Amino acid sequence: MVDAPMAVVAVDAAGTVRSSNCTADAYFGQPLSGGVQISTLLPGLDVAALETGPGLEAFNALSRSAGDRVHLQANRNDRPPGLVDVQAARFSARGEDFLTLFIQDVTSVVAAEAAVQDLRQQIIYNWRLNSLGEMASMVAHELNQPLSAILNFLDAARTLVDRPEIDRAKVLKFIESAGGQAERAGDVIRRLRTLMARDTxxxxxxxxxxxxxxxxxxxxxxxxxxxxxxxxxxxxxxxxxxxxxxxxxxxxxxxxxxxxxxxxxxxxxxxxxxxxxxxxxxxxxxxxxxxxxxxxxxxxxxxxxxxxxxxxxxxxxxxxxxxxxxxxxxxxxxxxxxxxxxxxxxxxxxxxx
Structure with a gap:
């Protein structure tokens, strides 16, 4: 335990660290065997839940799985908090029950995975923008028709308004037709904006x-x-x-x-x-x-x-x-x-x- 490459601590039933190796002391930035509570080091660890066999097995199975909420936050005395994977085992000595925690720092691994995920999202987003370049010419062509129609309908309406006798029904019909073409153009733009949305x-x-x-x-x-x-x-x-x-x-x-x-x-x-x-x-x-x-x-x-x-x-x-x-x-x-x-x-x- 003393020379183990990962941090190892022994915790009693009250959650007090009773012994630790040099790696654990160095990682947390302080000697741990002087009555430090494990809850101050690993606030997300529920020691009471590990007192039963099923609870211990479930905890170890979770720590070996992938996904969110698997890693625990580790509060370190001389550095910002880190993230750790923890495995636990129970043992007894001199009539007292203890919990041994094997603590592996994964802060840099999690940061690297997050960077890779961010890069993946950026690549997908940039690829989407490149695809949108192809769509832009199609959309421009598609917009040309309703925009031209709008101008024609409004021009026709203006011609009617300039006449001595205004045919109100025809003017309204041309204006409504122009509005319909504007809605059609808006639909095309909305579809394009949907595809431009950044992936969440x-x-x-x-x-x-x-x-x-x-x-x-x-x-x-x-x-x-x-x-x-x-x-x-x-x-x-x-x-x-x-x-x-x-x-x-x-x-x-x-x-x-x-x-x-x-x-x-x-x-x-x-x-x-x-x-x-x-x-x-x-x-x-x-x-x-x-x-x-x-x-x-x-x-x-x-x-x-x-x-x-x-x-x-x-x-x-x-x-x-x-x-x-x-x-x-x-x-x-x-x-x-x-x-x-x-x-x-x-x-x-x-x-x-």
């Missing part, structure tokens, strides 16, 4: 059909550029747990890939379907294109791997990262339509956030 990592129960319906108009804009048809087959009552913006971005990326694939002089067909499975909610995006060459398929989800000329090879890699953050999987296969099929699962309420 907030997973909620959603109706899958509603999530996809929000981006269907933008998908149809893209489809018109390629003279393609997009079909969505999602039952309206299907629900799952996800970050809706991230899932919209995956579907947008997969549909764009399907539309950008080379053609065989056939009109491109893209189908988005979904349904619950034992492994979670499954969404499939498939097309009738040429599919993916076998030489490329093996590393399709690797970073910097792309089947597109000039592609950066980040889209599918980030799709995989997002899906895995939902405790799901994504895979490629040949589609029954003759082209590529990308299927990914969202593992329902068991998301890892």
């Amino acid at each position: 990592g907030f997973h909620t129960q959603v109706h899958v059909a509603e999530v996809i319906d929000e981006i269907v108009p933008i998908l149809h804009m893209s489809a018109r550029e390629h003279d393609a048809a997009i079909t969505v087959r999602i039952p309206p009552d299907d629900v799952t747990c996800c970050d809706r913006v991230q899932i919209q971005q995956i579907i947008f990326n997969l549909v764009r890939n399907a539309l950008d694939a080379p053609t065989h002089h056939e009109r491109r067909q893209v189908v988005v379907s979904g349904g619950p499975t034992p492994d979670g909610y499954r969404i499939v995006v498939e097309d009738n294109g040429p599919g993916v060459a076998e030489t490329v398929a093996a590393g399709l989800f690797d970073p910097l791997s792309s089947s597109k000329p000039g592609g950066m090879g980040l889209g599918l890699s980030i799709c995989k990262t997002i899906v895995e953050a939902h405790n799901g999987t994504i895979a490629y296969s040949r589609s029954a339509l003759g082209g590529a099929a990308f299927a990914f699962t969202l593992n329902d309420g068991r998301t890892n956030v």
Whole structure:
């Protein structure tokens, strides 16, 4: 115990530290065996809950698991508080019961994991902005029509107002038509703003059909550029747990890939379907294109791997990262339509956030 590389302390039933090794004294910045209470060092530790076998087993199992609220805060005398993993064991000596705590500092590990998570979010966000660059030209084209219509309706209304006898009904009709076109333009802008929203990592129960319906108009804009048809087959009552913006971005990326694939002089067909499975909610995006060459398929989800000329090879890699953050999987296969099929699962309420 004296030479152990991790901090080790022995605590009695009253929660008083009765002995400690040099590593523990150094970590907490003070000698601990002089009557220090463990509650001042580890305020989140419930010593009484560890007095029973089941309580001790549950505590050790939790400390070996992953996720939030696993690490305990450690108050250190000469430094800011740290985070520690703790394992516990009971023993008796000279008729007295003790609890041995094996304390491992994980402050730097947690900080590194947080930095990696932040980097992942930044990459996904920047990737989303790059995708929005592609959408910007489509949205500009889509906005041009309602804005032009607004000008035409208002010009017609102004012409009527300049006449000696004003036809009030026609003027109001033109003004109402201009208002309808303004609402249409506003809808396009709102959809774009939804996709620009920074990911919060907030997973909620959603109706899958509603999530996809929000981006269907933008998908149809893209489809018109390629003279393609997009079909969505999602039952309206299907629900799952996800970050809706991230899932919209995956579907947008997969549909764009399907539309950008080379053609065989056939009109491109893209189908988005979904349904619950034992492994979670499954969404499939498939097309009738040429599919993916076998030489490329093996590393399709690797970073910097792309089947597109000039592609950066980040889209599918980030799709995989997002899906895995939902405790799901994504895979490629040949589609029954003759082209590529990308299927990914969202593992329902068991998301890892």
